[in-house]
Amino acid sequence: xxxxxxxxxxxxxxxxxxxxxxxxxxxxxxxxxxxxxxxxxxxxxxxxxxxxxxxxxxxxxxxxxxxxxxxxxxxxxxxxxxxxxxxxxxxxxxxxxxxxxxxxxxxxxxxxxxxxxxxxxxxxxxxxxxxxxxxxxxxxxxxxxxxxxxxxxxxxxxxxxxxxxxxxxxxxxxxxxxxxxxxxxxxxxxxxxxxxxxxxxxxxxxxxxxxxxxxxxxxxxxxxxxxxxxxxxxxxxxxxxxxxxxxxxxxxxxxxxxxxxxxxxxxxxxxxxxxxxxxxxxxxxxxxxxxxxx
Amino acid sequence: xxxxxxxxxxxxxxxxxxxxxxxxxxxxxxxxxxxxxxxxxxxxxxxxxxxxxxxxxxxxxxxxxxxxxxxxxxxxxxxxxxxxxxxxxxxxxxxxxxxxxxxxxxxxxxxxxxxxxxxxxxxxxxxxxxxxxxxxxxxxxxxxxxxxxxxxxxxxxxxxxxxxxxxxxxxxxxxxxxxxxxxxxxxxxxxxxxxxxxxxxxxxxxxxxxxxxxxxxxxxxxxxxxxxxxxxxxxxxxxxxxxxxxxxxxxxxxxxxxxxxxxxxxxxxxxxxxxxxxxxxxxxxxxxxxxxxxxxxxxxxxxxxxxxx
Numbered sequence: 001x002x003x004x005x006x007x008x009x010x011x012x013x014x015x016x017x018x019x020x021x022x023x024x025x026x027x028x029x030x031x032x033x034x035x036x037x038x039x040x041x042x043x044x045x046x047x048x049x050x051x052x053x054x055x056x057x058x059x060x061x062x063x064x065x066x067x068x069x070x071x072x073x074x075x076x077x078x079x080x081x082x083x084x085x086x087x088x089x090x091x092x093x094x095x096x097x098x099x100x101x102x103x104x105x106x107x108x109x110x111x112x113x114x115x116x117x118x119x120x121x122x123x124x125x126x127x128x129x130x131x132x133x134x135x136x137x138x139x140x141x142x143x144x145x146x147x148x149x150x151x152x153x154x155x156x157x158x159x160x161x162x163x164x165x166x167x168x169x170x171x172x173x174x175x176x177x178x179x180x181x182x183x184x185x186x187x188x189x190x191x192x193x194x195x196x197x198x199x200x201x202x203x204x205x206x207x208x209x210x211x212x213x214x215x216x217x218x219x220x221x222x223x224x225x226x227x228x229x230x231x232x233x234x235x236x237x238x239x240x241x242x243x244x245x246x247x248x249x250x251x252x253x254x255x256x257x258x259x260x261x262x263x264x265x266x267x268x269x270x271x272x273x274x275x276x277x278x279x280x281x282x283x284x285x286x287x288x289x290x291x292x293x294x
Numbered sequence: 295x296x297x298x299x300x301x302x303x304x305x306x307x308x309x310x311x312x313x314x315x316x317x318x319x320x321x322x323x324x325x326x327x328x329x330x331x332x333x334x335x336x337x338x339x340x341x342x343x344x345x346x347x348x349x350x351x352x353x354x355x356x357x358x359x360x361x362x363x364x365x366x367x368x369x370x371x372x373x374x375x376x377x378x379x380x381x382x383x384x385x386x387x388x389x390x391x392x393x394x395x396x397x398x399x400x401x402x403x404x405x406x407x408x409x410x411x412x413x414x415x416x417x418x419x420x421x422x423x424x425x426x427x428x429x430x431x432x433x434x435x436x437x438x439x440x441x442x443x444x445x446x447x448x449x450x451x452x453x454x455x456x457x458x459x460x461x462x463x464x465x466x467x468x469x470x471x472x473x474x475x476x477x478x479x480x481x482x483x484x485x486x487x488x489x490x491x492x493x494x495x496x497x498x499x500x501x502x503x504x505x506x507x508x509x510x511x512x513x514x515x516x517x518x519x520x521x522x523x524x525x526x527x528x529x530x531x532x533x534x535x536x537x538x539x540x541x542x543x544x545x546x547x548x549x550x551x552x553x554x555x556x557x558x559x560x561x562x563x564x565x566x567x568x569x570x571x572x573x574x575x576x577x578x579x580x581x582x583x584x585x586x587x588x589x590x591x592x593x594x595x596x597x598x599x600x601x602x603x
Contacts, residue, residue, distance in 0.1 A: 018445035
């Protein structure tokens with residue numbers, strides 16, 4: 001035997017069979033959620049896919065820093081406005097959902113990766129559900145985290161954080177609910193629309209169109225309606241529904257006066273609209289992934 | 295318990311019948327599954343994985359019913375699809391590790407096995423490169439690596455040599471053979487090229503227009519279907535006559551003679567006859583099997599027009 005083959009055999013351990021545990025469906029879903037969540041931030045992927053998540057993080061967190069800074073400098077807690085923060089970032093979140101939902105869903109289908117996933121211990125609806133959870137999670141990073149920082153920042157304005165916390169802890173409720181609602185709403189709509197699109201570009205365009213065209217349509221409808229039913233048209237505007245819900249949840253009176261003669265602005269109705277739309281979107285997503293032979 | 299068992303499996307689409315009362319029992323080993331494109335090979339694999347419900351009939355794999363227990367079944371089966379199925383902006387290691395975890399391995403075991411499988415398919419050096427930068431051959435090999443990540447008991451390989459150059463094909467077939475023989479993993483490998491996969495298989499299954507045409511050991515079939523191509527510049531007719539009189543089957547097309555190849559002695563007969571006639575031999579070549587030959591050997595030639603391979 002020559003030296004070369006002798007050296008080769010040292011490293012050739014042969015094939016090792018795996019006798020360990022084989023986890024099932026729950027593990028597969030968990031793994032896919034984690035992996036998709038990471039890839040929504042561009043982690044583990046190329047340089048270019050990190051651009052959108054980082055740029056949007058800057059846009060969502062900058063106002064938080066500014067608000068907290070100003071409130072502390074002026075010792076004026078009214079500088080901090082949770083509903084404003086939610087309203088301000090909504091459009092950025094639309095961009096994020098429009099960019100990342102197709103990354104999560106359309107790319108897998110275009111490249112055929114989905115057929116590898118479905119050959120694992122995973123049902124097609126599990127796959128779609130995992131992608132939804134991942135995107136909701138990613139959006140929560142941009143909705144919930146800024147709000148929480150804002151909340152913590154607000155505690156220090158008075159100089160007595162603990163006392164401020166005991167007084168204001170109940171604000172955490174609407175913070176969580178509003179962040180969850182925005183995240184679920186955007187994620188489910190973006191994924192449902194992406195599940196219909198053949199290409200990434202179409203998917204992104206349809207998500208942006210949903211959030212930008214519906215307000216236009218709502219405005220047109222509004223102009224056609226009699227005064228007393230005008231306010232119903234606001235429910236057709238996704239951004240207005242989210243904003244209305246945020247104001248209602250944080251107990252802020254709307255400054256809209258246009259409809260005064262038509263009755264009060266909507267509060268809880270916005271929540272019903274949100275829930276209904278989310279249910280429709282999730283239903284559409286599940287319907288698209290009802291079979292494994294996609 | 296057979297490795298794979300299909301009972302009267304039928305899959306009908308509105309316009310075509312992809313599988314027609316397909317019944318087969320397969321034992322572990324390297325199984326070659328041949329048929330023309332569109333003969334029903336991929337449909338069968340997708341039914342075995344429980345991805346596609348058959349119109350009627352029942353399939354079991356490793357004792358699991360493909361329709362009733364697909365999730366349990368898939369823990370033990372590796373699948374390499376025919377078409378593209380790779381993410382592009384992920385490194386080889388990351389991808390195979392992820393697929394191992396998706397198949398039920400814990401993170402540490404998945405990492406370990408991913409490294410091992412990448413070494414097995416010869417991508418150890420390239421494991422940190424993005425898959426998008428891989429060549430076609432490397433992509434096929436990483437598809438194989440991901441299907442092996444969880445140490446399956448059965449590997450379903452759908453046209454693994456598709457799109458590869460001759461060298462790449464040989465490498466891939468070598469890997470398939472090593473996986474089946476040295477690793478002891480049962481392999482079902484499909485191809486539309488009979489001559490290609492018969493080299494590595496023990497068992498051959500032939501399918502045509504959704505119907506089972508042959509199922510048995512490769513050796514028995516090779517004898518039936520190998521042919522010697524003899525080309526003479528002159529005297530072709532007398533050559534045919536003489537060869538037939540010596541008990542050989544000859545199929546003549548002008549100066550091209552296709553001689554049934556039973557064993558090595560056929561070479562001697564051809565040489566002797568050519569010498570007797572003084573016929574100038576232009577070519578003597580043992581031809582690889584083609585699907586048509588297989589179907590001719592197993593009868594029912596009438597329906598073979600579709601199998602131009």
